[in-house]
Amino acid sequence: MSDSAIPSQTKTETQTKQTGLAIFSGRRGLKRREALLAYLFLSPAIIIIGLFGLFPLIFSAYQSTRAGLNNVVGRPDGLGQYIRAIDNLAYVLAFWLAIFFVVVAVRQINELLATSRAKDENPWRWLLPGTLIAVGLGLMLWLVFVFMPGLLEIGEQLVGFTAEERNELFPQFLRDAWQAPGVSSTFYYSLLAFILGGAAYFYLQRNTPATIRDSFYTGKLATAVFMVVAAVAITWFTFTEIQLAYAEALEEGESLAIWAQMVTISAGFVLLLFSWLVWRTAAHRDSNLETGLRFLAGILLMIGGWVLISELPAVIAEGDSDWWIGLRTTIFYVAGALPAELFLGLVLATMLYQDIKAKGLLRMIYFLPYITPAVGAAAVFKVLFSGNPTGTINVLLTSIGLQPLGWLNEPNGINQLIGDALNFGVPEWAEGPSLALVVAIIFGIWKYTGYNVVFFLAGLGNISREYYEAASMDGAGRWAQFRHITLPLLSPITYFLTIFGVIGAFKAFNTIFVLRTRAALGTMDTASLVIFDAFNRDTRIGYAAALGIILLLVILSATAVLDRIAKGRVFYG
Numbered sequence: 283m284s285d286s287a288i289p290s291q292t293k294t295e296t297q298t299k300q301t302g303l304a305i306f307s308g309r310r311g312l313k314r315r316e317a318l319l320a321y322l323f324l325s326p327a328i329i330i331i332g333l334f335g336l337f338p339l340i341f342s343a344y345q346s347t348r349a350g351l352n353n354v355v356g357r358p359d360g361l362g363q364y365i366r367a368i369d370n371l372a373y374v375l376a377f378w379l380a381i382f383f384v385v386v387a388v389r390q391i392n393e394l395l396a397t398s399r400a401k402d403e404n405p406w407r408w409l410l411p412g413t414l415i416a417v418g419l420g421l422m423l424w425l426v427f428v429f430m431p432g433l434l435e436i437g438e439q440l441v442g443f444t445a446e447e448r449n450e451l452f453p454q455f456l457r458d459a460w461q462a463p464g465v466s467s468t469f470y471y472s473l474l475a476f477i478l479g480g481a482a483y484f485y486l487q488r489n490t491p492a493t494i495r496d497s498f499y500t501g502k503l504a505t506a507v508f509m510v511v512a513a514v515a516i517t518w519f520t521f522t523e524i525q526l527a528y529a530e531a532l533e534e535g536e537s538l539a540i541w542a543q544m545v546t547i548s549a550g551f552v553l554l555l556f557s558w559l560v561w562r563t564a565a566h567r568d569s570n571l572e573t574g575l576r577f578l579a580g581i582l583l584m585i586g587g588w589v590l591i592s593e594l595p596a597v598i599a600e601g602d603s604d605w606w607i608g609l610r611t612t613i614f615y616v617a618g619a620l621p622a623e624l625f626l627g628l629v630l631a632t633m634l635y636q637d638i639k640a641k642g643l644l645r646m647i648y649f650l651p652y653i654t655p656a657v658g659a660a661a662v663f664k665v666l667f668s669g670n671p672t673g674t675i676n677v678l679l680t681s682i683g684l685q686p687l688g689w690l691n692e693p694n695g696i697n698q699l700i701g702d703a704l705n706f707g708v709p710e711w712a713e714g715p716s717l718a719l720v721v722a723i724i725f726g727i728w729k730y731t732g733y734n735v736v737f738f739l740a741g742l743g744n745i746s747r748e749y750y751e752a753a754s755m756d757g758a759g760r761w762a763q764f765r766h767i768t769l770p771l772l773s774p775i776t777y778f779l780t781i782f783g784v785i786g787a788f789k790a791f792n793t794i795f796v797l798r799t800r801a802a803l804g805t806m807d808t809a810s811l812v813i814f815d816a817f818n819r820d821t822r823i824g825y826a827a828a829l830g831i832i833l834l835l836v837i838l839s840a841t842a843v844l845d846r847i848a849k850g851r852v853f854y855g
Contacts, residue, residue: 337426339834340423340426341426341430342827342830342831343827343831344426344427344430345823345824345827346363346364346824346825346827346828346830346831347359347360347361347363347824348363348823348824349362349363349824359824360519360523360526361373361376361520361523363824363825363827363828364828364831364832365527366601366602366825366828367601367602367605367825367828367829367832368597368598368601368602368605368606368832369597369598369600369601370538370539370540370543370544370597370600371543371547371594371597371598371601373520373523373524373540373543373544374543374544374547374548375835376516376519376520376523377517377520377544377548378548378551379516380512380513380514380516380517380520381513383509383510383512383513383516384509384510384513386505386506386509387505387506387507387509387510387513388506390502390503390505390506390509391502391506393502394498394499394502394503394506397498397499398499403499405499405502405503407486407490408483408486408496408499408500408503409503410479410482410486411479411480411482411483411486411500411504412479412499412500412501412502412503412504412506412507413479413503413504413507414475414476414478414479414482415475415476415479415483415500415504416503416504416505416507416508416511417472417475417479417507417511418472418473418475418476418479419504419508420508420511420512421468421469421471421472421475422469422472424468425465425468425469425472428462428464428465428468429459429460429462429465429468432458432459432460432462432465433456433459435459436452436455436456436459439451439455440452440455483496483500524540524541527540528540543593543596543597546589546592546593547589547590547593547594547597549586549589550586550587550589550590550593550594551586551590552586553582553583553585553586553589554582554583554586554587554590556582556586557579557580557582557583557586558579560575560576560578560579560582561575561576561579563575564576564579604804604807604812604815605809605812605829605832607804607805607807608807608808608809608811608812609809609836611715611719611805611806611807611808611809612787612788612790612808612809612810614714614715614719614723615715615719615722615723615726615787615790615794615808616784616787616788618715618719618720618723619723619726619727619730619787620780620783620784620787622723622727622731623726623727623730623731623734623783624734624776624779624780624783626727626731626734627731627732627733627734627735627737627738627779628734628738628772628776630648630731630735631734631735631738631739631742632738632742632764632768634648634735634739635739635742635743645735645736645739648731648732648735649732649733649735649736650732651728651729651730651731651732652729652730652732652733654729656729656792656793657792657793657796659725659729659793660725660792660793660796660797661796663721663724663725663797664690664796664797667689667690667721668689668690668691669687669688669689669690669691669692669799669801671686673686673689675687675689676689687699687717688717688718688801689717689718689721690718690721690797690798690799690801690802690806691718691799691801691802692716692717692718692801692802693716693718693801693802693803693804693805694713694716694717695708695713695714695715695716695717696713696714696715696716696717696720697712697713697714698713698714699717715805716802716805716806718797718798718799718802718805718806719802719805719806721797721806722790722793722794722797722798722806725793725797726787726790726793729793730783730786734779734783737775737778737779738772738775740775741771741772741774741775742768742772744771745767745768745771745772749767749771750763750767753766753767770853771853773851773852773853774852774853774854777848777849777852780844780848781841781844781845781848784837784840784841784844785837785841788809788833788836788837788840789810789833789837790808790810791808791810791811791814794806794807794808794810794811795811795814798811809829809833809836810833812829813826813829813830813833814826816829
């Protein structure tokens, strides 16, 4: 058959397949078109999240490496801000952050190899596009750090000019900042890496069987390469900072115990990790071996704890006392408020789920504290729990024959106050949270219990009554039904509320800011308030940024630990 016999439509399709647009033909092409359309619609949200979500975090990380009072730019200071906050523990955290990145990279490679072996595929053909994409991401991140100084100096350069002059000069100053050494070149190299990575990806995709999981392998390899490069960079930076610290100490005739502290503290954390791993392993062994492994886990736990206790106080003592006290106060707040909020929320939800009158009204009443403006409610609590004898709560105490308390003005620990009332001494480490912080804890319980009630009620409504009917027929009582049916089926909601509550409690600021008094002597200043004071009162912008990064790491660590503990105990049905 001659070419003229071929329909024009068929010719067009054939020509299309022979062009670069062939990547959008067929079943895989349909998926690519759908993915491209999705990314186009998602791009505005990605840009907004990048500008207003990720950029402030990156800017804080950048600012935390700068020094200077009341100066947005400041001079480079490396880990100096972190050393002022937590002393040599900063080196330990940087070292273990690098180890964490290596672990993530190894896990990515293991998942890649496991998938490739199961599918009998060759994943390494995707190493080139994955590496190029990782390089592009790294250069884009570095661009922020090299472009930031010139960008931040524009504000100072525009001081003294009129509004019209500033409008004219701003584009010029922006171009000057962009043309600074290493700025535009970093951007172009990053863009080139992304273009080459994308080209290599689409080339391999066109010449690879459709069964190969191309995007999966490319993503895993890109993540692994990026993490390895980040780990190497952090390790090099940390050891460089250690050498500088030793050089400065030598000039001043001082000695530093950085290496000894790094080894000792790291050994303590490693022993705690081994203890946890041994304890998990014991659950899958026979009874005798299980007993022996759990005994070994206990020994490792005690040794690791002793090692940390012997070394950490010395490091903490050299750091910022306000920061460590603020972090301890935050832990007191989390430990005091969150369990009570979850427990009361579960109890109230269970009661409100029963067939009682006016339960709709009661549900609204319990939820009202959560929707009440936090600042206004805190102001009311401040009046109620005033330390003056004429305060509302003190008047109630006096009316029933009790002595008035200092409440928000009381800096002494609650355990110490109880000990003084019962005439027995309490050691300093066991004084507990101050009475002022206890008031903040009470406010948090009052504020967020109703929020938990709503979630627990939703969970109770999703539990089928057939489970309870079957349990009743088997002779299970109310408590047995609650323990073996209600609690397991509510575990996903409990898990969510726990994670959400821990994150929120660690960031507690506005209500405590309103409640705190000078008479409390800083005993109710959480970590967020310490950061705020460093920024607003002391104008130590870089130091406040460093404290913010440390608090972020603390929250991430606490969330990860809770996730590992609770995830295996969550029942999804």
